[in-house]
Amino acid sequence: MARKKSSNDMRSAPAETGATRRAPMREFSRSLPMSLLRAREAVMRQFRPSLRNHGLTEQQWRILRALTSVDEIEVTELARVAFLLGPSLSRILRDLEARQLIERKAAENDLRRAVVSISPKGLKLIEAVAPTSEAIYATITKRYGARRLAELQEMLGLLEASLAGMTSADDGEVEADE
Amino acid sequence: MARKKSSNDMRSAPAETGATRRAPMREFSRSLPMSLLRAREAVMRQFRPSLRNHGLTEQQWRILRALTSVDEIEVTELARVAFLLGPSLSRILRDLEARQLIERKAAENDLRRAVVSISPKGLKLIEAVAPTSEAIYATITKRYGARRLAELQEMLGLLEASLAGMTSADDGEVEADE
DNA sequence: GGGAGATGATTAACATGTTAAGTGAATTCC
DNA sequence: GGAATTCACTTAACATGTTAATCATCTCCC
Numbered sequence: 001m002a003r004k005k006s007s008n009d010m011r012s013a014p015a016e017t018g019a020t021r022r023a024p025m026r027e028f029s030r031s032l033p034m035s036l037l038r039a040r041e042a043v044m045r046q047f048r049p050s051l052r053n054h055g056l057t058e059q060q061w062r063i064l065r066a067l068t069s070v071d072e073i074e075v076t077e078l079a080r081v082a083f084l085l086g087p088s089l090s091r092i093l094r095d096l097e098a099r100q101l102i103e104r105k106a107a108e109n110d111l112r113r114a115v116v117s118i119s120p121k122g123l124k125l126i127e128a129v130a131p132t133s134e135a136i137y138a139t140i141t142k143r144y145g146a147r148r149l150a151e152l153q154e155m156l157g158l159l160e161a162s163l164a165g166m167t168s169a170d171d172g173e174v175e176a177d178e
Numbered sequence: 179m180a181r182k183k184s185s186n187d188m189r190s191a192p193a194e195t196g197a198t199r200r201a202p203m204r205e206f207s208r209s210l211p212m213s214l215l216r217a218r219e220a221v222m223r224q225f226r227p228s229l230r231n232h233g234l235t236e237q238q239w240r241i242l243r244a245l246t247s248v249d250e251i252e253v254t255e256l257a258r259v260a261f262l263l264g265p266s267l268s269r270i271l272r273d274l275e276a277r278q279l280i281e282r283k284a285a286e287n288d289l290r291r292a293v294v295s296i297s298p299k300g301l302k303l304i305e306a307v308a309p310t311s312e313a314i315y316a317t318i319t320k321r322y323g324a325r326r327l328a329e330l331q332e333m334l335g336l337l338e339a340s341l342a343g344m345t346s347a348d349d350g351e352v353e354a355d356e
Numbered sequence: 357g358g359g360a361g362a363t364g365a366t367t368a369a370c371a372t373g374t375t376a377a378g379t380g381a382a383t384t385c386c
Numbered sequence: 387g388g389a390a391t392t393c394a395c396t397t398a399a400c401a402t403g404t405t406a407a408t409c410a411t412c413t414c415c416c
Contacts, residue, residue: 028243029259030331032318033225033236036218037261039334042341043211048374057374057401058211065206076364081207083215088402090366095401112364112411140210143340152333153208156217159330162321163220226404235371235404254394266372268396273371290381290394 046140050132054125059084060092064101064126067118074107075114101125224318228310232303237262238270242279242304245296252285253292279303 028034044058051061062082067073073081079089093116096102101122107113118126141149206212222236229239240260245251251259257267271294274280279300285291296304319327 028240028247029261031315032327032331033218033221034240034261035331035334036214036221039337040211040214040218041261042338043214046341046344047211052375059402062206062212069206074364083207083212083219085403085405086365087367087404091402094366107364110364110412114365137209139344140341143344144337148333148336149210152330152337153210153213155326155330155333156213158326159217159322160220163224163318166224166317166321230405237372252394263373263375264395265374265397269372272396288382288394292395 043140046136047133050136051129054129056125056129059088060096061129063089063092063096064118064122067102067116068123068126070117072115072117075116078116096122221318224314225311228314229307232307234303234307237266238274239307241267241270241274242296242300245280245294246301246304248295250293250295253294256294274300 047061048058051058056064059082062084063078066078066082075089075093076086079086082089084092093102093104097104100119102116103119104114104116107115144152226236229236234242237260240262241256244256244259253267253271254264257264260267262270271280271282275282278297280294281297282292282294285293322330
């Protein structure tokens with residue numbers, strides 16, 4: 001099959017090719033969203049190959065991972081914990097259920113709610129992936145520094161909290177025809 | 179019961195609903211990838227409504243924004259600057275060109291390369307969005323603290339750099355021939 | 357107890373993320 | 387100078403992000 005390392009990846013190292021400058025706008029590549037995006041991508045780039053080898057996407061892994069810490073959990077709560085939107089979660093659960101990695105049943109007192117739990121097969125899969133995953137995490141921690149990592153998480157949490165109540169002034173409400 | 183506030187958004191505040199615990203695995207919701215994801219989402223949540231009012235997605239905005247700082251730029255370089263993968267960029271450029279927000283031509287010395295630039299119409303759109311965008315950014319900076327923000331960016335950059343050369347041990351699945 | 361509204365979950369529709377394969381143009385190498 | 391290889395995209399195919407709409411309960415309240 002020949003699996004290239006990353007021949008096609010246009011999203012990696014800096015290279016300073018051509019491109020004549022034009023205006024003195026704020027250095028766009030240093031905006032907060034971009035910094036967060038790049039940092040996260042740098043981290044996930046480490047995990048994806050291993051997950052892929054086990055037939056899991058990042059999100060599927062998040063779900064199974066979340067399920068290992070509870071006996072069972074309602075879909076809405078799972079969405080919050082795994083930080084996925086409802087529609088994404090719905091699709092992924094359908095798939096995971098078809099692969100028999102999870103089990104699903106209706107809640108007893110409320111037929112609207114669905115209760116999900118990980119299956120033995122799912123647990124086995126998690127246990128197969130976990131070691132590599134932990135090793136990668138440990139390497140990252142070592143490289144970046146445990147202390148610094150903790151501090152970073154602290155600051156990220158604070159950022160999240162700072163923006164919690166911001167209602168986004170919503171701009172002009174224009175119709176922007178095409 | 180039922181004192182939820184956000185109608186459809188399953189991805190916001192903590193709520194500690196049911197879900198019996200099971201194992202003492204590392205607190206999954208505090209992993210680095212999750213922290214980064216949540217922080218970025220908290221930030222983007224502020225910008226999306228405004229962009230949407232102007233008919234732009236986050237990625238389209240990134241591209242136009244990147245184009246304002248140069249006269250013209252090759253597609254590959256644009257992918258690096260806007261931090262998008264080739265296929266995503268291809269699709270978006272096709273759309274932006276159809277909406278006449280950008281212009282595209284072939285490079286002179288190499289017909290494989292395409293050179294992109296923002297159009298007057300695109301510039302006008304940027305100028306319409308920028309004020310709101312800047313205001314939101316300013317509010318975030320004020321809430322979080324300019325000093326702290328700078329420090330965060332510093333730490334994110336360092337994280338990225340720390341992981342630059344990590345080749346991801348790739349887990350099982352051998353590298354077949356090649 | 358029955359209709360209006362709220363709620364939990366899914367489906368729909370479109371845009372992007374991600375990897376693999378394809379296409380045409382430049383380079384290399386013999 | 388032409389076949390093989392590399393290069394710069396572009397397409398394809400599938401999974402997820404995102405918003406809106408739908409569907410089936412459930413609750414509330416008269």
